[in-house]
Amino acid sequence: MSCSPTSALRAVGGTASDGGAAAAGEKVLVVGATGRIGRMVVDALSSNGVQVVAMVRDPSTDSARSLAELPGAANVTLAQGDLNDSVDALGRLLRGCSVCISCSGASRLSKLSDLLASAHDDPRHPYNFNYL
Secondary structure (H helix, E strand, O other): OOOOHHHHHHHOOOEHHHOOOEOOOOEEEEEOOOOHHHHHHHHHHHHOOOEEEEEEOOOOOHHHHHHHHOOOHHHEEEEEOOOOOOHHHHHHHHOOOOEEEEOOOOOOOOOHHHHHOOOOOOOOOHHHOOOO
């Protein structure tokens, strides 16, 4: 299955001019920017003039650096962060942003034991993420 930047933009609400979430020149935080869906969202937004803060765990990875190859790369800023960071740290990434789009997923859940594990015993359990 493929998804064009235009359909990805529609999927996140379009632009403000057509009743969507963000307009050219606005600043949007995209969480999970290096994933398959996150990359499409970053591409669609940045190509339409939206300033994107792409939250990545490690800016030195190939997937993070590849965001600089997108057509709208001039509108993309990489910001290091993790959903396990403090609320204050995540709040700093949101400064100046009018919208936050979360494309992150609980990909760590790969075994039945992960699903059955107690979130209280594991601070990195997906249920303990600081969603904004």
